[in-house]
Amino acid sequence: MSILVIAEHDNSSLKQATLNVVAAAKAIGGDIDVLVAGENVGAVAEAAAKAEGVNKVLVADNAAYGHFLAENLGDLVAEVGKGYSHILSAAGTTGKDFMPRVAALLDVAQVSDIVRVESEDTFVRPIYAGNAIATVQSSDAIKVITVRPTAFDPVAAEGGSAAVEQLDVVKDAGLSAFVSEEKAESDRPDLSSAGVVISGGRGMQNGENFKMLERIADHLGAAVGASRAAVDAGFVPNDMQVGQTGKIVAPQLYIAVGISGAIQHLAGMSDSKVIVAINKDEEAPIFQVADYGLVADLFEAVPQLEEELKKAV
Amino acid sequence: MKVLVAVKRVIDYNVKVRVKPDNTGVDLANVKMAMNPFCEIAVEEAVRLKEKGIATEIVVATIGPKASQEQLRTALALGADRGIHIETDEEVQSLEAAKLLKGVVEKEEPKLVILGKQSIDTDNNQTGQMLAALTGMGQGTFASEVVVEGEKVNVTREVDGGLVTVGLNLPAVITTDLRLNEPRYASLPNIMKAKKKPIDSMSPADLGVDVAPRLSTVKVEAPASRQAGVKVADVAELVDKLKNEAKVI
Ligand SMILES: Cc1cc2nc3c(=O)[nH]c(=O)nc-3n(C[C@H](O)[C@H](O)[C@H](O)COP(=O)(O)OP(=O)(O)OC[C@H]3O[C@@H](n4cnc5c(N)ncnc54)[C@H](O)[C@@H]3O)c2cc1C
Ligand SMILES: Nc1ncnc2c1ncn2[C@@H]1O[C@H](COP(=O)(O)O)[C@@H](O)[C@H]1O
Numbered sequence: 148m149s150i151l152v153i154a155e156h157d158n159s160s161l162k163q164a165t166l167n168v169v170a171a172a173k174a175i176g177g178d179i180d181v182l183v184a185g186e187n188v189g190a191v192a193e194a195a196a197k198a199e200g201v202n203k204v205l206v207a208d209n210a211a212y213g214h215f216l217a218e219n220l221g222d223l224v225a226e227v228g229k230g231y232s233h234i235l236s237a238a239g240t241t242g243k244d245f246m247p248r249v250a251a252l253l254d255v256a257q258v259s260d261i262v263r264v265e266s267e268d269t270f271v272r273p274i275y276a277g278n279a280i281a282t283v284q285s286s287d288a289i290k291v292i293t294v295r296p297t298a299f300d301p302v303a304a305e306g307g308s309a310a311v312e313q314l315d316v317v318k319d320a321g322l323s324a325f326v327s328e329e330k331a332e333s334d335r336p337d338l339s340s341a342g343v344v345i346s347g348g349r350g351m352q353n354g355e356n357f358k359m360l361e362r363i364a365d366h367l368g369a370a371v372g373a374s375r376a377a378v379d380a381g382f383v384p385n386d387m388q389v390g391q392t393g394k395i396v397a398p399q400l401y402i403a404v405g406i407s408g409a410i411q412h413l414a415g416m417s418d419s420k421v422i423v424a425i426n427k428d429e430e431a432p433i434f435q436v437a438d439y440g441l442v443a444d445l446f447e448a449v450p451q452l453e454e455e456l457k458k459a460v
Numbered sequence: 461m462k463v464l465v466a467v468k469r470v471i472d473y474n475v476k477v478r479v480k481p482d483n484t485g486v487d488l489a490n491v492k493m494a495m496n497p498f499c500e501i502a503v504e505e506a507v508r509l510k511e512k513g514i515a516t517e518i519v520v521a522t523i524g525p526k527a528s529q530e531q532l533r534t535a536l537a538l539g540a541d542r543g544i545h546i547e548t549d550e551e552v553q554s555l556e557a558a559k560l561l562k563g564v565v566e567k568e569e570p571k572l573v574i575l576g577k578q579s580i581d582t583d584n585n586q587t588g589q590m591l592a593a594l595t596g597m598g599q600g601t602f603a604s605e606v607v608v609e610g611e612k613v614n615v616t617r618e619v620d621g622g623l624v625t626v627g628l629n630l631p632a633v634i635t636t637d638l639r640l641n642e643p644r645y646a647s648l649p650n651i652m653k654a655k656k657k658p659i660d661s662m663s664p665a666d667l668g669v670d671v672a673p674r675l676s677t678v679k680v681e682a683p684a685s686r687q688a689g690v691k692v693a694d695v696a697e698l699v700d701k702l703k704n705e706a707k708v709i
Contacts, residue, residue, distance in 0.1 A: 214624075239620050240602060247554070251589070255674065257586050274486075278476075278683065280683050282679050322598030322632075323600075326627045327624070343709075385637075386621060391583065392577070435686075438690075438706065440691045448695055
C-alpha cells in the first residue's frame, strides 16, 4: 500500500493537522508520501520531511497553488494521487474544498471526516451530527479520505529525514481566481488544536462581552470559540464557530459559557476531556454532558472565575 | 440567467436521532422529515437573485423517493419556478448524486448551480464539489456572500482562517454556508400556487447513471455517551475541582 497525504499549511509553516493525518495514514499502514502544494513552500517541505514516518515529500511549488484554489489543487492531486492506494487530507475547509473534486475526477467515493481506521478499506465516521457512528467499507481502488485531526494523536514533528522531490506539474484550470481575504488574526493558539478552549454563546449578549472570555483565555493559554448563535448575531467572526458545521475541537478542557448545548454544538466539542458549563438555566442540555456544571449568571460568574484562576494558576 | 438549485430530503434537524437496535442504520420510521437546512439557504439565495432581476428562472431538483416531492413543493412555494424529481428508492451517495445532477446540468444548462454545503444526515460535504469537477466548473464553497457581475461571480467563503473571496467564471457551482442569508417562510397563498407549478419526473436510468453505492455500511452504532458530572456550588469550588480533581489547569 502507498499513501499520499496532502499537507495543510499556509505557504510558510506546516499546520499541525498534517501530523494528525500522517498518524491516520500510519494506522492504515504502508509507505507514506506527503504532497506539499503551494507557493514558495520550501520551509513547509522541510518541516514535512522531518515528520515521523514520512517516506518522501513531493513539492508542487507554483503560483497556481498559492491560494489553494480547489480547481487547481483538485487537478494536481488527482494526477499525482492516481498511483497511490489512499489519498488523505485533513477535514478542514481546504481539504473539504478540493478533496471531493479529486474523488470525482478519479471516479471514486470520498470517505469524509474519519475518526478511526479499522482496516485498509474500512473506516469509522460520525454521521447525523455525531448522534450515530458509522463503520463504512470502500470498494474503490483508490480511497479518498478526509481525516478529523482531533481523532488521531499527531506523529512527532521531528526525527524524520524524508527525501524531498520537486514536481513540475502545473495545473491551472483558469476557472477561478483569488480576489481578497480577511484573516482573523489572533495571538492565541489555534482553536482546533488548543489544549484549553473557552466558548461563548448567545448568553454573552454582544461582542464586547467576549473580552471577559479573552482575558481568561490569555491567562490559561486557551483559544476562544463560540456557538453558531453568537456568530450569527455578529458577536464574533465565523472562524470561531464550534460544531457540526463549524470547527471540531477536543481539548483537555472546554468551558461553555452561555451556551445551551444544542446537538449541533455538542457535535463539535463532546470529545473534550473535561467539559465545564456555566449557564443560568439549570435545565440547559449542556449540563447533560458537562463534568462540572455551574448554574449562575455568567456576568457574575465569569469575572469571579478570572479572579479565582489568577489565584490558582 | 437560469439557476439550478439541488435540495435534499433529510431528517428534521430538531429530531433526536436514534440508532436502530440491529445497528443497520438510524430509525427513520415516523420521524419528521424536512428540507436540508443548507438547501433552504440555497433556495433563498436563488429567490433573492430573481428578486434582484439577475436570475430569470429557478429550477429545483431533488433525488430521492416519492416523498421527496414534498421538498420540491416547499422550494416551489418559496419561489422556484419548476421542479425536477429524479425518483429512486435506493440509497444515493454523493458521487452518484453529483453524476445525476450533472445530467440535469447538461439538459438545463444553468449559469449558476446552488447546493447546500453539507447534508445534515450523512455530513458528507461533497456533492457540490464533485458536481463542479464533473462538469468542469469552478466552485465557491461555504459561501457567505454571492455577487454576480456579468459573466462572473464573486463568492466570499467561510474558511478556517476567516473569509476568502474568489472570482469564478460562469457557469459555476456555489455551496451555501449558514451566514449567506436567512431563509423566509412560505406564505399560504404561495403554498397553494406551488401546487400548480410543474414537476418533471425521471429515473436515474433516464439519465444513464448507475447509482449503486461504492461505500457499504458495515454497522451504525450509538456514540459513547458522556455521563453528566456534578453541579458545583460556586466558582471557588469549580476552580478547586479543575485544579485538584481533574488536574486540567
Ligand atoms: C444546519 C444547522 C447547523 C448548525 N451548526 C451549528 C454549529 O456548527 N455550531 C453551533 O454552535 N450551532 C449550530 N447550529 C445551531 C444550534 O442548533 C443552536 O441554535 C445554537 O448552538 C444555539 O446557540 P447558543 O447555545 O449560543 O444559544 P441559545 O440556544 O439561545 O442558548 C443561550 C444560552 O445562554 C444562557 N444564558 C443567557 N443569558 C445568560 C446569563 N446571563 N448567564 C448565564 N447563562 C445565560 C441561556 O440559559 C441559554 O441556555 C446549527 C443549526 C443548524 C440548523
Ligand atoms: N439526494 C439529493 N438530492 C438533491 N440534492 C442533493 C442530494 N444529495 C446531496 N444533494 C445536494 O448536495 C448538498 C451537499 O450534500 P452532501 O455532499 O451529501 O453533504 C446538499 O445540500 C444538496 O444541495
